[in-house]
Amino acid sequence: MLALAFLTGWHLTQHFVAKDKVTDKNTSANAMKVAIITAILGARIMYFVVNPEHLNSIADFFAFSRGGMVAYGGFIAATFSTIAYLKWRKVHVWRFGDAVAPALAIGTAITRVGCLLFGCDYGAISDLPWALSFPKGSPSFQHHFSEGLISADATASLPVHPTQIYESLYALLIFAILLWLRKIMQTSAPKISTKPRGYVFLTFVALYAFFRFLNEIIRADTGRGSLGPFSTSQFIAILTIGLAIWGFKAFKSPQNNR
Template sequence: MRPVLLSLGPVSIYSWGFLLALGTLLGGWGAVSLARRSGWEQPEDLLDVGVGAVLAGVLGSRLNYLLLYKPQEFLRRPGIFFQFSDGGLVFYGGLLAGIVAGGWLARRRNLRFWDTGDILVPFLAAGYGLVRIGCFLNGCCYGRVSQVPWAVVMPQLGDNLPRHPVQLYAAVMGMLLGWLLFRLYQRRLFSGAVFLIGIAGGAVERFIEDFFRDTLMYTSTLTVAQVVSAGLFLVALILYFWRKEYLIKQQLKEGKLSNDPTRN
């Protein structure tokens, strides 16, 4: 593993943080470029929303981890919140915080929530894939013990046991999901469709990932995250069909919807 990507004198550049920053920058650039091609009036506003959502997601996932796994220690030493070197993050805490912060920032920029989510979610999914490579280099979020030929040993665990490189599985799935969502966005589906498909796809990704991950179990066969993933998938599916039906009724009631997909 390589938690420190590069050391320049007293300054250390950490792999996880570097890939998070790289994913945020590339994702922001991609979203703004796509918005320009799609005719958005002020595509630069997306950069503020996207970066804010990512930062809120990191903080939310860290808080969720500490409340779930280390509540007593967190109460005694609140400063551990900023010790990201232990890799303590929980995906769904970050997802919730990111959606709330992104929605709030979009509203402040007079951007429609659903359309903003549609254009950002492909790049967020691909960025998630990059961050998972950072998790692999950091040695966190490791997999279950396995004898597959490509199993790896996590030195920081000190047990010398081969494990699934589940971080790399997640990286591939995240990038594939990002590519799929990007292609769906180009098909001009109804407002909110790509965003909700992205949420459902993220739930499926995490459900699959946890079959190979060494993590907290909810039952003898399912992890806590898998139970949450199943619930989130159902919610996203229900919202997808509700949103589609709602827009059809609006079209029938009002005629044609606004031609400007980006502003209220």
């Protein structure tokens, strides 16, 4: 599913970059390559930063079949590396961000389906009608067994919040909102040179961070790390929302619209 997410995001980004006349196709493609590679590395590195006990050899780092990726780590790494590349190529960062934002949303939706199929990133035990049980051997099953909540002969975990589905559906909602915003912007500011820069990208950042903070409350998977009362992702979400608020003010400046 990760490959499908990257492939879908690639085509969406190329479409919107061309439509918005941000840069040429080759530069856009290279920027996406930088983003994809650093996203994978960043997500993996963040996982081992939070869970250093799981890294016993270099082989563990490349054992992707075991799972172990932190989305925010990938997002942070991809953002900074792509910005550096775009600056080097003299491409307007905010405009590229607006073009790539819908791809980030749809990519998140697809990736979380993969998390659902793998059984990671599960939620707390729940008796809600839509709560899901994962099969024997899944991360949630192993967690519940280690806590003594189920016996060794159980065939599935206890029912839990399908937090993967929650995030996937919310990402689809964000995707729809971003498309609507793009349409509104094109209607109110038909000339590319007069469009506000960064609004679409920052909207994605703020909305995703807000939901991620809430979703973390009912997440129960182990190895997410914590900083005080917050999980690692909640702490990053708080910082991200703050940066988004700053960005909303910054993108309105005349310098940003050049």
